[in-house]
Amino acid sequence: MKYRAPTSIDEAVELLSAHPGAAVFAGATDLIPQIQGGRPEPSLVVDLKRIPETVRLESENGFWRVGAAIPAAALTAHAGLSAVFPGLVEGAGLIGSDQIQGRATLGGNLCNASPAADSVPPLVALGAEAIIVGPGGERSAPVSEVVIGPGATSLDRAEFITEFRIPSPSRWSSDAYQRFIPRTEMDIAVAGAAARIRVDSDGRCEEAAVVLAAVAPTVVEVSAASGILEGRLIPHDSGRDAFWDELEEAVVSCCNPIDDKRGTAEYRRKVAQVLARRTVVTAARRARETL
Amino acid sequence: MLNGDEIDFLCNDYQTLLSALRDELGMIGTKEGCGTGDCGACSVILDGQLVCSCLVFAPEVDGRRVETIEGLAEVDHLHPLQDSFLEGAAFQCGVCTPGFLMAAKALLDRNPSPTETEVRYGVAGNLCRCTGYDKIVRSILDAAARMNEPENRKEAP
Ligand SMILES: Cc1cc2nc3c(=O)[nH]c(=O)nc-3n(C[C@H](O)[C@H](O)[C@H](O)COP(=O)(O)OP(=O)(O)OC[C@H]3O[C@@H](n4cnc5c(N)ncnc54)[C@H](O)[C@@H]3O)c2cc1C
Ligand code: FES
Numbered sequence: 001m002k003y004r005a006p007t008s009i010d011e012a013v014e015l016l017s018a019h020p021g022a023a024v025f026a027g028a029t030d031l032i033p034q035i036q037g038g039r040p041e042p043s044l045v046v047d048l049k050r051i052p053e054t055v056r057l058e059s060e061n062g063f064w065r066v067g068a069a070i071p072a073a074a075l076t077a078h079a080g081l082s083a084v085f086p087g088l089v090e091g092a093g094l095i096g097s098d099q100i101q102g103r104a105t106l107g108g109n110l111c112n113a114s115p116a117a118d119s120v121p122p123l124v125a126l127g128a129e130a131i132i133v134g135p136g137g138e139r140s141a142p143v144s145e146v147v148i149g150p151g152a153t154s155l156d157r158a159e160f161i162t163e164f165r166i167p168s169p170s171r172w173s174s175d176a177y178q179r180f181i182p183r184t185e186m187d188i189a190v191a192g193a194a195a196r197i198r199v200d201s202d203g204r205c206e207e208a209a210v211v212l213a214a215v216a217p218t219v220v221e222v223s224a225a226s227g228i229l230e231g232r233l234i235p236h237d238s239g240r241d242a243f244w245d246e247l248e249e250a251v252v253s254c255c256n257p258i259d260d261k262r263g264t265a266e267y268r269r270k271v272a273q274v275l276a277r278r279t280v281v282t283a284a285r286r287a288r289e290t291l
Numbered sequence: 292m293l294n295g296d297e298i299d300f301l302c303n304d305y306q307t308l309l310s311a312l313r314d315e316l317g318m319i320g321t322k323e324g325c326g327t328g329d330c331g332a333c334s335v336i337l338d339g340q341l342v343c344s345c346l347v348f349a350p351e352v353d354g355r356r357v358e359t360i361e362g363l364a365e366v367d368h369l370h371p372l373q374d375s376f377l378e379g380a381a382f383q384c385g386v387c388t389p390g391f392l393m394a395a396k397a398l399l400d401r402n403p404s405p406t407e408t409e410v411r412y413g414v415a416g417n418l419c420r421c422t423g424y425d426k427i428v429r430s431i432l433d434a435a436a437r438m439n440e441p442e443n444r445k446e447a448p
């Protein structure tokens with residue numbers, strides 16, 4: 001296996017085109033354990049971290065551009081990003097220990113294509129686009145369309161993601177992410193939920209997105225959520241209002257979970273319902289606090 | 292830069308930083324437990340950031356700053372964390388100890404007065420099969436308290 005660290009997108013695309021057995025990487029926190037576990041070793045590993053576009057973090061013209069190869073520790077330490085997208089930073093901040101935080105990236109978390117990836121539900125809830133480069137130039141795709149199944153993405157062999165473009169939230173909008181694991185650290189989600197809520201000047205929900213982790217082969221958006229929550233005054237606790245039952249039903253209808261050592265399918269459905277409620281309440285509270 | 296010294300070393304592209312340290316440079320203080328990021332025995336500080344050296348490709352550190360357990364003590368005295376670990380009996384077999392010390396150093400560099408909860412999260416990526424953790428947590432808190440005493444306070448580097 002060879003190692004290369006190109007310093008430009010063109011150089012990286014050329015390397016990938018010339019080496020059919022090549023793989024890109026950023027933090028290697030999925031790549032190295034997978035090789036250790038017996039997956040075939042790539043003939044070449046292409047380190048993306050020395051390409052300036054992949055480590056850039058800035059806001060411009062109504063978008064945040066977040067480099068795909070920035071380690072989670074740098075995202076959680078960024079005050080501006082944490083203020084605007086607290087849910088995304090919560091998701092990124094939950095990936096592994098401090099050691100893993102120093103390396104794990106959003107690009108790797110997405111392209112490893114695990115249904116339990118903690119930063120992916122908030123990216124989808126925020127309507128993030130992945131900027132993808134390859135031999136055909138640059139294109140963009142919604143994050144929700146990058147992963148097509150466990151371990152599989154829609155990217156071409158010589159393509160990679162340089163950055164995520166996330167619409168800056170309109171006023172009175174915020175997000176949240178929570179997951180459930182059997183321990184307090186160092187485990188993979190039994191289920192997770194992200195919510196993005198926009199409220200009007202009275203604090204009523206105007207727009208909502210709810211996205212679930214670890215309850216289906218890929219991260220799934222609860223597409224009925226916005227219709228159910230629109231116009232509702234979302235209470236501080238999750239209360240008894242009838243619309244919560246509707247939301248829970250919508251959540252369950254999106255779940256297609258597996259049974260494994262972390263939990264049964266039935267348990268995952270239940271946990272997803274609870275987390276969906278809680279993140280909706282948290283995101284709505286945060287949105288109202290911006291009023 | 293390894294523990295403040297500029298060094299050159301040769302390695303294969305597929306080697307990890309852990310393997311380069313131990314097998315090429317003879318720096319065997321950094322331990323291998325799992326090789327997959329789960330145990331923290333291989334923890335080192337790379338450009339100020341705690342990482343598992345088993346999950347870093349050796350060629351990645353070209354031109355970067357690496358700190359290992361071998362650089363923790365000063366020439367004539369131990370680091371306060373090492374003193375507290377000795378006095379607090381924070382190890383038995385010792386395989387996990389270099390990793391815990393580097394994780395604790397990274398934590399105290401960033402947060403000189405952590406709470407017990409912060410210490411527990413700070414070493415959550417490190418496993419110990421012998422001590423039951425409590426003595427390790429107490430020793431880190433003890434070292435932080437000592438380092439914060441006015442006569443011991445050092446200006447941040
Ligand atoms: C101890 C431990 C604990 C963990 N805990 C969690 C957890 O709690 N939650 C969680 O979600 N994950 C967890 N993980 C998994 C992993 O850390 C994350 O998925 C991480 O975000 C992967 O990022 P990376 O940069 O290290 O990926 P890499 O290993 O570098 O890459 C992963 C995959 O994505 C591809 N890839 C990487 N970057 C790009 C890009 N820009 N464009 C296209 N393809 C790309 C690579 O080719 C590879 O196939 C854990 C891992 C370990 C070892
Ligand atoms: S050897 Fe690196 S984490 Fe276990």
Ligand code: FES
Pocket residue numbers: 381382383384385386387388418419420421422
């Ligand atoms: S002292 Fe033996 S593993 Fe920690």
